[in-house]
Amino acid sequence: MKPQWDDLPGNVRATVEEQVGQVLKADPVTKGLMPGLATRLYTEDGGTVFLKAVSTASPAASLYERERRAGAVLPPGLPAPRLRWSGEVDGWIVLLHEYVDGRDADLSPGSPDVPLVLDTLAVLNEALTPCPGDVPDVAANIAGLQAKAARLLAFPTEDLPHRAMYQTALDKLSPDALNGDTLLHYDLHSGNFRIDDNRPYVIDWAFAVRGATWVDAALLAPRFIEAGHSPEQAEALLDRVPAWRSAPADAVTALAALWTLFRLYKAWFGSAEGRAFRARAAEAGRAWVHHRSA
Known part of the structure; x- marks a missing residue:
């Protein structure tokens, strides 16, 4: 079972909300085999952001870290979602991307x-x-x-x-x-x-x-x-x-x-x-x- 927004440690959720504002709703994305959390967050300002997070103890942690490194250097204007923020909080790698619908x-x-x-x-x-x-x-x-x-x-x-x-x-x-x-x-x-x-x-x-x-x-x-x-x-x-x-x-x-x-x-x-x-x-x-x- 993949983790959900409410399963994240309180400090992780608080850090995310420091970056994007209060989260009003979280819609999990269940497609795919990659371990970890993937969810669309709806925030108090009416915006949305895509959150990915995984425990640093997970075998997939190195892949999240690689995505973090790639996202940090993708040039502006590239046809890819922008990485708004990333970090490691209480043993979790956290990635916040702009949400792309479609x-x-x-x-x-x-x-x-x-x-x-x-x-x-x-x-x-x-x-x-x-x-x-x-x-x-x-x-x-x-x-x-x-x-x-x-x-x-x-x-x-x-x-x-x-x-x-x-x-x-x-x-x-x-x-x-x-x-x-x-x-x-x-x-x-x-x-x-x-x-x-x-x-x-x-x-x-x-x-x-x-x-x-x-x-x-x-x-x-x-x-x-x-x-x-x-x-x-x-x-x-x-x-x-x-x-x-x-x-x-x-x-x-x-x-x-x-x-x-x-x-x-x-x-x-x-x-x-x-x-x-x-x-x-x-x-x-x-x-x-x-x-x-x-």
Whole structure:
């Protein structure tokens, strides 16, 4: 059970109200698997603010801290909610963002959201190169993918469908190809684009890293496939993003394999509530790797 506003220690709630005014109502956000509190606060001045908080003892504390660091350096005017205040209070990491209303982006074929999303990504790439702040290198995220991939690849061949395809892709991975000086979101998908008045906003920067500019575009490809595009169509869409056009082919295929094996691992062994959607994501990733390996 995720914590609620009233579950926060009194000093934490008091500190939040020092920043935003008296809280009249708190609407929890239950979507997503990230531990911690996420809630929309309604304040006495008629405004709203988005509160995220987690105990420093939580395994997710480092991700909240990473989102805090990224939020502090996102340039003004970027299509992302502004971090109004952050701090650590009585063993809780607290983030206060401006609230962005709207809906999840629709990435399906023919959706008018698709060009908006791609153009927003191009804006991010340009505005966040060079990387404006201190975040971990992309290797910090890739290491987790590699660990899960290694565990699956240790299975007997008959227990892991398409094992040879994945291994061949990973054998060509040069970690240096992922390095760069762009602040990457790293977890772009339909739920992390909020469409408000026909304008996309990019939310949830908990996995932000420094890396090659093309990485965010590459990680959108399986999301497009999952939404109904073929792998060929997904890659054609990405041509709208300048950074994608110069992405090294072997590195893209290896990253696709790592991304897919991570989702497959989570579909098999992760929390029960996430297995179905991770299985769908893994199937989209498999189709993409197969296309690139043909």
